[in-house]
Amino acid sequence: MILFPHIIFGSALGSKLQNPIGGLGGAMLSHYFLDSFKHWDYSIENLKKFVKNEKNKNLKSAAIDFLKIILDLSLGFLALSLFFKNDPQFFLILLGGFFGALPDGLQVLHFTFPDNKVLAVHQEFHDFMHFSKKEKLIFPNGILSEIAVILIAILLFRL
Numbered sequence: 001m002i003l004f005p006h007i008i009f010g011s012a013l014g015s016k017l018q019n020p021i022g023g024l025g026g027a028m029l030s031h032y033f034l035d036s037f038k039h040w041d042y043s044i045e046n047l048k049k050f051v052k053n054e055k056n057k058n059l060k061s062a063a064i065d066f067l068k069i070i071l072d073l074s075l076g077f078l079a080l081s082l083f084f085k086n087d088p089q090f091f092l093i094l095l096g097g098f099f100g101a102l103p104d105g106l107q108v109l110h111f112t113f114p115d116n117k118v119l120a121v122h123q124e125f126h127d128f129m130h131f132s133k134k135e136k137l138i139f140p141n142g143i144l145s146e147i148a149v150i151l152i153a154i155l156l157f158r159l
């Protein structure tokens, strides 16, 4: 799932659960749960090839993939800032968004440091929870589940 819904949902959970450790843990766990639904993802294959230092790596296409991630992340945190900058829980809301997106950050770290055992175990779990990786959905297929996640997160915020 792209990062935007992960960030919004993680921040909603993070701000709702009274205990910050439970809330932020819940935000992170929500990531694996949401990834299990059929959804659309943009490709980051070129970035993967680049960090894995594969023969056919290409700096320009890797940079484009990296920009997609930065744009996706920025939009998520920009949305949170627009709506919640005056909220007394603003910091917790941002942290929730961070923890909601964190598993995908760990994934990029895993591609960069494939020998790290902890990252490898995490990757296995992430892949296990993710809906079939072989099934690549072409946009706009799979976008509905992501819109649904954003709507549910908005409802959560309003509870």
Ligand SMILES: [Zn+2]
Pocket (backbone or CB within 6 Å): 001, 031, 035, 103, 104, 126
């Ligand atoms: Zn993920």
